[in-house]
Amino acid sequence: MTSPHGQALETAADGLPAGLRRPWQRSLTLALLAVAALLSLALLYTRLRNPQGLLGTAYPPGTVAPPLAGTGDDGQPLALSAFKGQTVAVFFGFLNCPNICPTTLAALERVRQTLPERQRKDFVSLLVTVDPGRDTPAELRSYVRYFSPDARGLVIPKTPLRQAAAAWGVGFEYSNVTAPDRYDVNHTTGVYLVDRAGNRRVVWDYTQLNLTDRIAADVRTVMR
Incomplete structure (x- = not known):
């Protein structure tokens, strides 16, 4: 895709030029990545603290x-x-x-x-x-x-x-x-x-x- 001045614009996977992507889309992506990272850390901590999978609090x-x-x-x-x-x-x-x-x-x-x-x-x-x-x-x-x-x-x-x-x-x-x-x-x-x-x-x-x-x-x- 080119700009009105003939300059090439990077096109994102959603079909929108990267420079025109909505801010909320970026925020949502970052939020989802943050939640995934926290869940991974929580799971890792649980496995380290309770490697035998006990029901109670180990x-x-x-x-x-x-x-x-x-x-x-x-x-x-x-x-x-x-x-x-x-x-x-x-x-x-x-x-x-x-x-x-x-x-x-x-x-x-x-x-x-x-x-x-x-x-x-x-x-x-x-x-x-x-x-x-x-x-x-x-x-x-x-x-x-x-x-x-x-x-x-x-x-x-x-x-x-x-x-x-x-x-x-x-x-x-x-x-x-x-x-x-x-x-x-x-x-x-x-x-x-x-x-x-x-x-x-x-x-x-x-x-x-x-x-x-x-x-x-x-x-x-x-x-x-």
């Missing part, structure tokens, strides 16, 4: 689980380190929890049942109570064993409990207090999977716990 390799220590559901001293060699699903809850805690224990037991029988003893659910003022070790034992013969409970006194929970990224608070032993407890609902070396590998959101097969796949991957 931790960087070598993320050591913060310590947990107190009184076990059998009345004896118990620490998370005692489970070394096993895979532990840790979550924070309490016995008067109306739905989240029992639902979580039931979901984890369904996952345990999907494992080969030889591996079931190596998968433990550990409930750390955020209500040590009311939850006794004996009551905790009856509660967790109702859901699974291998589940465990842990009672940590209030002051070290605050510190331990904060190290795990867990929050809890007491509300609607009407008496020293009558109150509600609000708490974080994530479940943290700790591998046999004592590293945190993945955290599942409460809303993911109904995906039994996907959660079980995460557990089998971590147990390898």
Whole structure:
């Protein structure tokens, strides 16, 4: 194509001279390229952070689980380190929890049942109570064993409990207090999977716990 003065003009693929292309077309192209680049970076980051394709949010390799220590559901001293060699699903809850805690224990037991029988003893659910003022070790034992013969409970006194929970990224608070032993407890609902070396590998959101097969796949991957 030539200009009115006989000069040659570069013709774009859309049939318009390059100098006459609409500005919004250039902007749209640049925007699409930028979005594609961001998506590629996000995908790359996800694959680097979670190369095994775990359902939950994966931790960087070598993320050591913060310590947990107190009184076990059998009345004896118990620490998370005692489970070394096993895979532990840790979550924070309490016995008067109306739905989240029992639902979580039931979901984890369904996952345990999907494992080969030889591996079931190596998968433990550990409930750390955020209500040590009311939850006794004996009551905790009856509660967790109702859901699974291998589940465990842990009672940590209030002051070290605050510190331990904060190290795990867990929050809890007491509300609607009407008496020293009558109150509600609000708490974080994530479940943290700790591998046999004592590293945190993945955290599942409460809303993911109904995906039994996907959660079980995460557990089998971590147990390898």
